[in-house]
Amino acid sequence: xxxxxxxxxxxxxxxxxxxxxxxxxxxxxxxxxxxxxxxxxxxxxxxxxxxxxxxxxxxxxxxxxxxxxxxxxxxxxxxxxxxxxxxxxxxxxxxxxxxxxxxxxxxxxxxxxxxxxxxxxxxxxxxxxxxxxxxxxxxxxxxxxxxxxxxxxxxxxxxxxxxxxxxxxxxxxxxxxxxxxxxxxxxxxxxxxxxxxxxxxxxxxxxxxxxxxxxxxxxxxxxxxxxxxxxxxxxxxxxxxxxxxxxxxxxxxxxxxxxxxxxxxxxxxxxxxxxxxxxxxxxxxxxxxxxxxxxxxxxxxxxxxxxxxxxxxxxxxxxxxxxxxxxxxxxxxxxxxxxxxxxxxxxxxxxxxxxxxxxxxxxxxxxxxxxxxxxxxxxxxxxxxxxxxxxxxxxxxxxxxxxxxxxxxxxxxxxxxxxxxxxxxxxxxxxxxx
RNA sequence: GGCCCUAUCGUCUAACGGUUAGGACGGAGCCUUCUCAAGGCUCAAAUCAGAGUUCGAUUCUCUGUAGGGUCACCA
Numbered sequence: 001x002x003x004x005x006x007x008x009x010x011x012x013x014x015x016x017x018x019x020x021x022x023x024x025x026x027x028x029x030x031x032x033x034x035x036x037x038x039x040x041x042x043x044x045x046x047x048x049x050x051x052x053x054x055x056x057x058x059x060x061x062x063x064x065x066x067x068x069x070x071x072x073x074x075x076x077x078x079x080x081x082x083x084x085x086x087x088x089x090x091x092x093x094x095x096x097x098x099x100x101x102x103x104x105x106x107x108x109x110x111x112x113x114x115x116x117x118x119x120x121x122x123x124x125x126x127x128x129x130x131x132x133x134x135x136x137x138x139x140x141x142x143x144x145x146x147x148x149x150x151x152x153x154x155x156x157x158x159x160x161x162x163x164x165x166x167x168x169x170x171x172x173x174x175x176x177x178x179x180x181x182x183x184x185x186x187x188x189x190x191x192x193x194x195x196x197x198x199x200x201x202x203x204x205x206x207x208x209x210x211x212x213x214x215x216x217x218x219x220x221x222x223x224x225x226x227x228x229x230x231x232x233x234x235x236x237x238x239x240x241x242x243x244x245x246x247x248x249x250x251x252x253x254x255x256x257x258x259x260x261x262x263x264x265x266x267x268x269x270x271x272x273x274x275x276x277x278x279x280x281x282x283x284x285x286x287x288x289x290x291x292x293x294x295x296x297x298x299x300x301x302x303x304x305x306x307x308x309x310x311x312x313x314x315x316x317x318x319x320x321x322x323x324x325x326x327x328x329x330x331x332x333x334x335x336x337x338x339x340x341x342x343x344x345x346x347x348x349x350x351x352x353x354x355x356x357x358x359x360x361x362x363x364x365x366x367x368x369x370x371x372x373x374x375x376x377x378x379x380x381x382x383x384x385x386x387x388x389x390x391x392x393x394x395x396x397x398x399x400x401x402x403x404x405x406x407x408x409x410x411x412x413x414x415x416x417x418x419x420x421x422x423x424x425x426x427x428x429x430x431x432x433x434x
Numbered sequence: 435g436g437c438c439c440u441a442u443c444g445u446c447u448a449a450c451g452g453u454u455a456g457g458a459c460g461g462a463g464c465c466u467u468c469u470c471a472a473g474g475c476u477c478a479a480a481u482c483a484g485a486g487u488u489c490g491a492u493u494c495u496c497u498g499u500a501g502g503g504u505c506a507c508c509a
Contacts, residue, residue: 252456273502
């Protein structure tokens with residue numbers, strides 16, 4: 001291809017499962033590469049396997065692409081299942097030219113056919129230049145005369161891919177590196193049909209923590225994009241995270257908008273080594289985005305609190321407390337369900353043993369609480385008093401009286417949220433117990 | 435097993451052949467109002483091994499080792 005030729009990449013998922021994080025990353029890199037070169041992205045559904053392809057998976061892929069906010073040029077995919085006539089044409093030509101043949105097969109397994117179409121392997125060495133890995137060479141002899149179609153109407157993946165890439169004018173094939181070993185046989189088919197060879201770029205795999213390829217079967221639902229959508233991850237964060245597996249800008253910048261990614265992305269700087277999917281890092285990135293979208297997030301927190309505790313005024317300070325503790329929106333649901341926030345809305349049940357600070361006597365605690373109760377509307381005075389008698393002695397009983405929990409925000413924050421009136425009630429309640 | 439690919443802190447990674455091997459996540463510690471969170475500061479943590487090339491290798495070459503991918507009438 002010439003330098004001035006327009007870049008055309010493709011996104012060819014197979015609808016045999018939900019949109020997978022690795023697949024989404026592959027699409028992202030195709031997307032970034034196409035966009036930064038003013039190119040096109042062809043959306044093609046590789047559904048030649050009639051048994052495994054399902055409409056629900058197709059829908060899941062499209063829906064989650066939309067959610068991620070990166071889309072191919074058209075969301076209506078070209079379906080291979082609707083192109084059998086085209087493949088048939090090429091297949092016949094191949095057979096006519098003696099480059100493929102109808103082969104009689106011995107049936108060893110049930111479901112096997114007695115006739116398939118095999119490619120006549122010229123048994124040569126194939127060398128290609130990978131944008132990411134450099135030169136790769138294979139001896140194709142061991143491939144034998146591989147099957148390219150089950151029948152004239154049922155092409156196999158390798159054939160369909162090569163024909164489609166040619167007909168759609170694909171200039172760059174950017175895919176996962178599990179496709180490396182498919183490349184020589186695809187090149188063989190290309191050459192048999194005198195089609196130009198696209199430029200290949202094989203992306204390193206996304207690995208699970210066991211260092212093996214991320215897969216649904218082995219690693220569960222966490223490989224699906226929809227899982228992250230449901231947990232309330234932000235699509236921008238997911239994109240950002242995915243972009244940083246196997247690529248980095250070479251600077252210290254870690255947070256990138258899509259526009260910035262398009263600008264900074266460089267396919268030549270993509271790593272060769274597979275990258276482990278580190279969910280801790282994803283959570284951190286998500287938190288960064290949550291901070292960027294503070295107002296939005298606080299409104300969501302507000303809504304969730306209202307749903308749970310009734311449609312009342314929610315103190316802004318309480319929302320802030322939760323906001324601080326939120327990395328992913330799902331955390332908010334966790335807080336709410338765990339009952340950790342209940343004391344903000346209802347009187348806490350106190351365990352009288354826990355009211356006392358280390359080594360503090362009941363009498364002392366009672367005295368401190370009485371005093372604090374009198375000055376509970378004045379933060380400075382409480383602090384002054386606490387410093388006088390020892391911070392722990394004053395602040396712990398106070399905080400525990402208000403929250404009934406060993407862990408909570410500081411007492412001043414609690415007083416602010418609860419209000420002075422409720423504060424006094426709770427302090428009195430604790431004093432009763434002592 | 436054949437073929438192919440890969441190899442820097444636990445993880446993601448940076449480093450014209452010359453750096454105290456840098457950053458981030460996570461971890462540890464300290465500070466900030468008792469506990470928690472958030473924030474700030476500090477610390478620990480890596481060039482797979484062995485040869486070779488070179489004045490000098492994380493970087494180049496080879497061998498070994500380890501890990502991964504792929505070997506369908508799936509895609």
